[in-house]
Amino acid sequence: MKKNKSMRDCAYDELTTAGRSLPFAELYGLVAVDLEMTEEEKAAHMGALYTDLTLDGRFVTLDGNVWDLRSRHTYDKVHISVSDIYDATEADQADVDPEENEGDELAEPTGEEGEEGEGNEEEESTGSAASLESFGINE
Numbered sequence: 001m002k003k004n005k006s007m008r009d010c011a012y013d014e015l016t017t018a019g020r021s022l023p024f025a026e027l028y029g030l031v032a033v034d035l036e037m038t039e040e041e042k043a044a045h046m047g048a049l050y051t052d053l054t055l056d057g058r059f060v061t062l063d064g065n066v067w068d069l070r071s072r073h074t075y076d077k078v079h080i081s082v083s084d085i086y087d088a089t090e091a092d093q094a095d096v097d098p099e100e101n102e103g104d105e106l107a108e109p110t111g112e113e114g115e116e117g118e119g120n121e122e123e124e125s126t127g128s129a130a131s132l133e134s135f136g137i138n139e
Contacts, residue, residue, distance in 0.1 A: 003036065008056055012058060012059075015027065022067060031049060
C-alpha cells in the first residue's frame with residue numbers, strides 16, 4: 001500500500017463519493033485502487049477491511065453484502081433485532097437430526113498408549129514439537 005490512509009477511511013470516502021451503496025467487492029476494488037495495492041496486498045487485506053467495516057459504526061451492511069453509510073439509512077431499515085437472530089438459530093437447531101451427529105463424539109482414550117509415569121515424556125515432547133512445526137515454529 002502506498003498511501004498513508006486507512007482502508008476504512010478510504011471506504012468512507014468512496015461511499016461518500018459514489019453517493020450510493022456498493023457491493024463489498026466493488027467497494028474493496030475502489031479502496032485497493034485508491035491505496036495502490038498489489039495483488040498480494042489485495043488478497044491479504046480483504047478480511048481486515050470487512051472486519052473494520054463491521055466494527056465501525058459509520059457503516060452498515062444491507063442485503064446481499066452491500067455496504068453503505070449508516071447516516072443514509074433510518075434506524076428501522078438497518079436495525080436487526082437480537083430476538084430475530086435467536087429465533088432463527090433455534091429454528092436451525094430444530095432442523096438437525098440427532099442421528100446425523102451420532103458418530104461425531106470424541107473417542108475416549110483406550111489406555112493402550114501407556115499410563116502416566118511410564119516414560120512417555122519423550123513422546124509427548126516430540127509430539128508438541130511436531131505440532132509447533134506444523135505452524136512454522138521451530139523450537
